[in-house]
Amino acid sequence: MMAPASEAELAALVADHHGRAAPLWLAGGGTRLRLPQAAALSTRALSGVVTYEPGELTLIARAGTPVAEIEALLASQGQALAFEPMDHRAILGTTGAPTVGGVVAANVSGPRRVLAGACRDHLLGVRFVDGRGRVIRNGGRVMKNVTGMDLGRLVAGSFGTLAVLTEVALKTLPLPEAQETLAFPGLDAAQAVALFSAALATPFEVSGAAFHAGTAWLRIEGLAAQVAYRRARLTALLRDHTPEVLDAAASRALWQGLRDVAHFAGEGALWRILVKPTDAPATAAALARLGGNASLDWGGGLIWYRGPGEPAQVRQAAGAGLAMLLRPSGDAPPLFPAEPPGVAAISAALRRTFDPAGILNPGLMEG
DSSP states (O other): BBBBBBBHHHHHHHHHHHHOOOOEEESSSSOOOSSSSOOOOOOOSSSSSSEGGGGEEEEEETSBBBBHHHHHHHHHHTOOOOTOOOHHHHHOOOOOOOBBBHHHHHTTTOOOOHHOOOOGEEEEEEEEEEESSEEEEEEESSSGGGOOHHHHHHTTTTTTEEEEEEEEEOEEEEOOOOEEEEEEEEEOHHHHHHHHHHTSSSSEEEEEEETTTTEEEEEEEHHHHHHHHHHHHHHHHHHSOOOOOOOHHHHHHHHHHHHHHGGGGGSOOOOEEOOOGGGGHHHHHHTTTTTTTTEGGGGGGGEEEEEEEHHHHHHHHHHHSSSEEEEOOTTOOOOOOOOOOOHHHHHHHHHHHHOOOOOOOOTTTOO
């Protein structure tokens, strides 16, 4: 596996492959996807924090920097990545260290997305090498310096099909002083989504809304007095249900497992389905008829499904939702959602612009 030690070396390598129209399979720590062949190019040697300004709530790091290293540095200053990126190793059976470049490339966002937004919403700027081998910088160190077209939002979630990230600038936020979770057992998916809809419509800043195996959970975070107030108000609002209250330690353990979908670790096909939250109960019911199990996150906007079903069957059950086969059975590659013709034409045009020779993760994200 090639692991360039500098951005210049990486750019020269990509330019050479562009000239020969030779494919490049990209990986950071190799933890996010099971690719159809061993990745030929890794950014893991492009590692290290370039600058961190706690007072400005900004961090710039090279793409191969381990996420754990960044989280430890931020925690030492009472800060965190508010979008709470998940760790895919448990569900994919991968090894290695997740990298910040991989997080951005896959737009990895955890349960706090319902309050804080996705990874791309915290991205201030990027440096990357395009499919021609050109080094491009876009964005700045703070939001007010971001002018022109925001290429970071375009590259985030492109899974390395448009460019090879070399450096990312991210907004950081303070760690919450306290947290609790309200657990509501004995519910079905429809009751859980109704509960989520009521709670998320309040000003009480619910930072997690998930459901699995008959229990719905709502997380509240902030200053200790705020958490106590929000708990009391939510309990009064949802008075048709009597919640159990999980303290900070139990809450943190619960949401780490929900973030990483630990309940679906192991083998078997695993789908990630994005739906309108109001469609989640019907979609979950349709998936249950296929014979598997589903869990909800993001207030019902994200469904995880483990179980049987051909791709066409799962996509039919998903309806208007976007269904990605993240963990196929056996050694098959991941299967991305099929794009409508208009969107597919735009995607193809973008790939021709950024990677005219089609060398970066060829075939990936093509449904």
